Amino acid sequence: MIRSNNKFMRLYFVLTVLLFSKMVDAKEFSYEFQWLYVPVAKLSINFNDATLKNNKLDFSEVGFKLATKGPLKLYRNYSSEGYIKSNNISLDYYLSGSDRGQFEEKLITYFFYSSPKIKIFIDDTGVSPIEIDSLLDEGAIDPFSVLLKSMEDVSNEKKCDDIYTIMDGKRRFKAKLTFIGKEYLDAYKQKGFEGDTYHCQISILSNESKATSAIKNLWPFDGNDKVVDIWFSEDLDYLPVKFQFKAPLGKITGKIFLQ
Numbered sequence: 001m002i003r004s005n006n007k008f009m010r011l012y013f014v015l016t017v018l019l020f021s022k023m024v025d026a027k028e029f030s031y032e033f034q035w036l037y038v039p040v041a042k043l044s045i046n047f048n049d050a051t052l053k054n055n056k057l058d059f060s061e062v063g064f065k066l067a068t069k070g071p072l073k074l075y076r077n078y079s080s081e082g083y084i085k086s087n088n089i090s091l092d093y094y095l096s097g098s099d100r101g102q103f104e105e106k107l108i109t110y111f112f113y114s115s116p117k118i119k120i121f122i123d124d125t126g127v128s129p130i131e132i133d134s135l136l137d138e139g140a141i142d143p144f145s146v147l148l149k150s151m152e153d154v155s156n157e158k159k160c161d162d163i164y165t166i167m168d169g170k171r172r173f174k175a176k177l178t179f180i181g182k183e184y185l186d187a188y189k190q191k192g193f194e195g196d197t198y199h200c201q202i203s204i205l206s207n208e209s210k211a212t213s214a215i216k217n218l219w220p221f222d223g224n225d226k227v228v229d230i231w232f233s234e235d236l237d238y239l240p241v242k243f244q245f246k247a248p249l250g251k252i253t254g255k256i257f258l259q
Helices: 002-025 071-075 145-157 209-217
Strands: 029-035 038-046 061-068 078-086 090-099 102-111 117-122 162-167 172-185 195-205 227-233 239-247 250-256
Touching: 029 239, 038 071, 038 250, 061 071, 145 162, 145 172, 145 195, 145 227, 145 239, 172 227
Parallel strands: none
Antiparallel strands: 029 038, 029 250, 038 061, 061 078, 078 090, 090 102, 102 117, 162 172, 172 195, 195 227, 227 239, 239 250
């Protein structure tokens, strides 16, 4: 009986390693978002061919794509793609997309110890970029980097408890990270993923009048509740495996798609 159990454990270990290797070697990680069991959006993240540095995902070059689908696309036809490229002193954030048929494009360089520089700014609403404030915008980051910062916080500290200043060329606000706790996600309920996770919550904070639409820069969905819950998996190098936020008549939930 003991020998049989040992064989099972070895098999389980091998399968786990193979699954993890498949995940970190994949070029792209995909997430499907559903509202009331109806697909409404898809998010894809590319971690620079998902190579590893010191057993961690490489954040020096990260690509992303986001698009609405299904019924939501009829209401809010949105698609965008972009990338983040960083070095020791700065980070380039590029975004190109279409919102309700209107083109948008941004290229902003963020400096770790000074204020950003807006190099390209074409907004879907036609507005001009805000004026950079050397005090308010010093050390600011782009909206997508909040997700990467959350991954780093959980990986290094095993929790998420921080506040980041965001400046996207159109508005500035703050994102507060709160650690909710460790949670076990069931494979049946999660449709593919099972395991221990770190549950974090991102809240959008701002005193500006435009803050009511700040969540739009994270996701193409409108709503009064500017809070996003994210679950990160320790077994998958702290990749997000689940997203959730409130929407009219329920919640929108995004889950990682395991091939």
